[in-house]
Amino acid sequence: MSWTDERVETLKRMWAEGQSASQIAKELGGVTRNAVIGKVHRLGLSNRVAGGKDEDEVEIPAAPAAAARPDPRPEPAPRAEAPAPRAAPERPAAAAPSAAPAASAPGNVTPLPLRKAIVPAGQPLPPQPSANEISPEALASVREVEKRARKLTLMELTERTCKWPIGDPATDDFWFCGLPSLPGKPYCEAHVGVAFQPMSARRDRRR
DNA sequence: CCCTGATTCGC
DNA sequence: GCGAATCAGG
Numbered sequence: 661m662s663w664t665d666e667r668v669e670t671l672k673r674m675w676a677e678g679q680s681a682s683q684i685a686k687e688l689g690g691v692t693r694n695a696v697i698g699k700v701h702r703l704g705l706s707n708r709v710a711g712g713k714d715e716d717e718v719e720i721p722a723a724p725a726a727a728a729r730p731d732p733r734p735e736p737a738p739r740a741e742a743p744a745p746r747a748a749p750e751r752p753a754a755a756a757p758s759a760a761p762a763a764s765a766p767g768n769v770t771p772l773p774l775r776k777a778i779v780p781a782g783q784p785l786p787p788q789p790s791a792n793e794i795s796p797e798a799l800a801s802v803r804e805v806e807k808r809a810r811k812l813t814l815m816e817l818t819e820r821t822c823k824w825p826i827g828d829p830a831t832d833d834f835w836f837c838g839l840p841s842l843p844g845k846p847y848c849e850a851h852v853g854v855a856f857q858p859m860s861a862r863r864d865r866r867r
Numbered sequence: 868c869c870c871t872g873a874t875t876c877g878c
Numbered sequence: 879g880c881g882a883a884t885c886a887g888g
Contacts, residue, residue, distance in 0.1 A: 663879085680871065695881050697872060702879065706873080820869080843869060 661690030663699060671696060675705055683818070798853040805839065805850035812838030822848035824855070 661667070667688055674684045681700070682693040700706060806826050812835060817823055822837035823846045839848040847855050 682870080692881070693872090694883080698874095698879090698881050701873075840870080 661688070668699070668703070671699060672703070672705065675700055686818075795853075798850070801850045802854055805848065806837065809835065809837045809839060811835040822846070822851055824848070824851035 663671075670688060671684055674687060679687075680693075681696040685691050685693040685696045688696070809822075809826060811826075812821060814836065816838065817836055820841050820843075822839045822841045824837040825834065826837060827834035837848055837851060839850075841848050842852055845852050
C-alpha cells in the first residue's frame with residue numbers, strides 16, 4: 661500500500677480528530693501503526709492539538725544567551741500531552757464543579773434534560789441497573805466515569821473499548837462509554853463493576 | 868500484558 | 879519517502 665492522496669487525507673483527518681496511530685492504521689489497512697506514525701512525522705503533524713489548527717511554534721523562552729550546546733540537532737520543543745480528544749459542549753454538566761453535597765440523590769439514575777420520547781411509549785428500554793442493587797461505590801464510580809466517557813458511536817467501538825451504553829437509545833442523548841475495556845471484557849473497569857456482580861451480592865442488596 | 872507516540876536507520 | 883525495530887513511557 662502506498663500513501664495516496666486519499667489515504668493521506670484520511671490520516672490527517674483522523675489524526676486531527678485525536679485518533680491513535682493504531683486506530684488510523686486499522687482504518688486504512690495495509691499499514692502498521694509505525695507506518696502511520698512515521699508518516700505523521702514526515703508530514704509534520706506531530707504536535708496534535710485539538711481543533712486542527714496548528715498552533716504557532718511555541719519556542720522555549722530559553723535564556724538570552726543560551727550556552728552553546730554540543731547537540732547536533734536542535735532540541736525539539738516539549739510535546740504537549742494531548743488533552744481533550746473531542747470536546748462536546750453539549751449537555752451542561754449536572755453537578756456544579758463546586759462542592760456537590762456528597763452523593764447525588766439515590767434513584768436519580770437519569771438526571772438531566774427531559775428525554776425526548778421519540779419512541780412510542782411501551783418500548784422496552786435497555787436494562788438499566790437500578791440504584792438499589794449496585795454498591796454505592798460502584799455507582800459513584802460509574803457516574804464519575806460517565807463524565808469522562810469518550811462518547812463513542814456504535815461504529816467507533818472496537819474490541820478494546822467499553823461498550824457500556826449511556827443514555828437512552830431512543831433519544832439523541834445516547835452514546836457508548838468508549839473508555840478502554842478490561843482485557844477480555846466488554847466494559848471498562850467501572851462498568852464491569854456494575855455489570856458483573858455475584859448473585860449473592862445482588863440478592864443481599866435487593867429489598 | 869495491553870497500549871501510546873518518538874526516533875533511528877537500512878532500504 | 880518509507881516503515882520495522884526499537885525506545886520510552888502509561
